Amino acid sequence: MKKDEFYSFLRKIPKAEIHLHAEATLSRKTVQALLDRTPDSPAKPASVEKLFSYNNLKDFITSFLYVQGMITKLSDLEAMFDDVATYLKANNIVYCELFFSPSMFMKKGFAFPDMIDVIQKAIAKVEKRDKLTIKLIIDVSRTFGVENAQSNLESTLKHKAPMVIGIGLGGDEEKGPAKLFGDVYAEAIKRGLHVVAHAGEVVGPESIWDALNTLKVERIGHGLSAIQDPKLVQHLVEKQIPVEICLTSNVITQKYVTKAEDHPVRAYFDQGVLVVINTDDPTFFDCSIIDEFWILHTKLKFTMPEIKQLIINGFKASFLTPAQKDAYIAQVETAWGK
Ligand code: HPA
Ligand code: ZN
Numbered sequence: 001m002k003k004d005e006f007y008s009f010l011r012k013i014p015k016a017e018i019h020l021h022a023e024a025t026l027s028r029k030t031v032q033a034l035l036d037r038t039p040d041s042p043a044k045p046a047s048v049e050k051l052f053s054y055n056n057l058k059d060f061i062t063s064f065l066y067v068q069g070m071i072t073k074l075s076d077l078e079a080m081f082d083d084v085a086t087y088l089k090a091n092n093i094v095y096c097e098l099f100f101s102p103s104m105f106m107k108k109g110f111a112f113p114d115m116i117d118v119i120q121k122a123i124a125k126v127e128k129r130d131k132l133t134i135k136l137i138i139d140v141s142r143t144f145g146v147e148n149a150q151s152n153l154e155s156t157l158k159h160k161a162p163m164v165i166g167i168g169l170g171g172d173e174e175k176g177p178a179k180l181f182g183d184v185y186a187e188a189i190k191r192g193l194h195v196v197a198h199a200g201e202v203v204g205p206e207s208i209w210d211a212l213n214t215l216k217v218e219r220i221g222h223g224l225s226a227i228q229d230p231k232l233v234q235h236l237v238e239k240q241i242p243v244e245i246c247l248t249s250n251v252i253t254q255k256y257v258t259k260a261e262d263h264p265v266r267a268y269f270d271q272g273v274l275v276v277i278n279t280d281d282p283t284f285f286d287c288s289i290i291d292e293f294w295i296l297h298t299k300l301k302f303t304m305p306e307i308k309q310l311i312i313n314g315f316k317a318s319f320l321t322p323a324q325k326d327a328y329i330a331q332v333e334t335a336w337g338k
Contacts, residue, residue, distance in 0.1 A: 018317060019221055021064075021139075028048055051063050052284055056255070061171060084098065084126070088130070094328070101139040119161075141170060166319065200223045218319075219241065219242040219243070220244065266302075269310075
């Protein structure tokens with residue numbers, strides 16, 4: 001299929017994206033405007049291009065935190081959801097589980113309840129206007145230590161909003177091993193939250209085992225290093241633990257793969273892992289979910305029926321109820337059949 005046909009066909013198919021960071025879905029235009037109003041300092045990048053140039057996770061995280069740091073008003077947070085909605089609509093993503101990382105904002109003086117209040121209203125507005133559904137996963141973060149993660153969880157529980165469905169663990173995997181966060185995760189599970197974690201993005205399979213065994217996560221974010229441990233791949237297959245693949249993100253951060261063709265997503269899929277396709281940080285990695293499917297189709301030889309299965313997997317691996325999943329999957333089937 002030609003590229004433009006592929007894109008226009010995929011735009012017609014309703015999709016889910018379940019590993020997407022809100023702050024990294026700000027448009028470049030918005031980031032440029034934030035940069036323009038940010039006072040000069042030695043840390044200030046000379047341009048948006050400079051801000052978005054990195055080739056490892058650490059430097060990416062520095063840029064991610066810098067962008068968060070430029071968000072200084074509650075109205076910026078509110079406006080962020082218009083950019084999220086623009087991205088979702090452009091890709092016909094009708095259901096999204098979106099990460100929001102409060103740590104940096106709280107360090108800058110935002111109060112958690114104020115942020116949740118604004119976000120809740122912003123999400124309600126875009127859901128109604130754009131006929132899509134956004135659920136939030138609070139990234140308690142491994143970058144700032146266990147106490148900070150515990151405090152993020154406490155805030156999440158204290159100011160529980162209906163669209164908040166779980167917690168995640170993003171940030172620097174090398175600096176914050178999953179096993180340190182066992183108590184935080186045990187408490188989250190006890191209080192009825194879903195739990196996911198980035199694991200195996202820049203650390204070996206032991207990090208994924210820790211996320212599974214110590215944190216008891218329901219899904220793995222990235223899971224790139226699982227390929228090094230066949231027993232782990234077998235475990236993921238047997239338990240049907242979803243792996244949130246973020247291919248372009250992994251190629252740009254260059255830890256285990258430097259080109260799409262080398263990504264283990266093909267091997268995972270062929271072995272029966274429940275893989276789901278995501279962009280992670282679309283603006284930071286200059287990609288969209290349809291771009292990701294195009295790469296899979298052209299560079300990793302995913303056939304159109306396989307692409308359809310991957311799209312269905314997005315809903316299957318979500319935290320929707322079985323009836324909701326069935327309803328969305330039926331919509332995919334109908335749109336695909338036309
Ligand atoms: N890894 C860790 N932290 C993150 C990421 C990621 O891919 N994206 C945003 N924060
Ligand atoms: Zn991520």
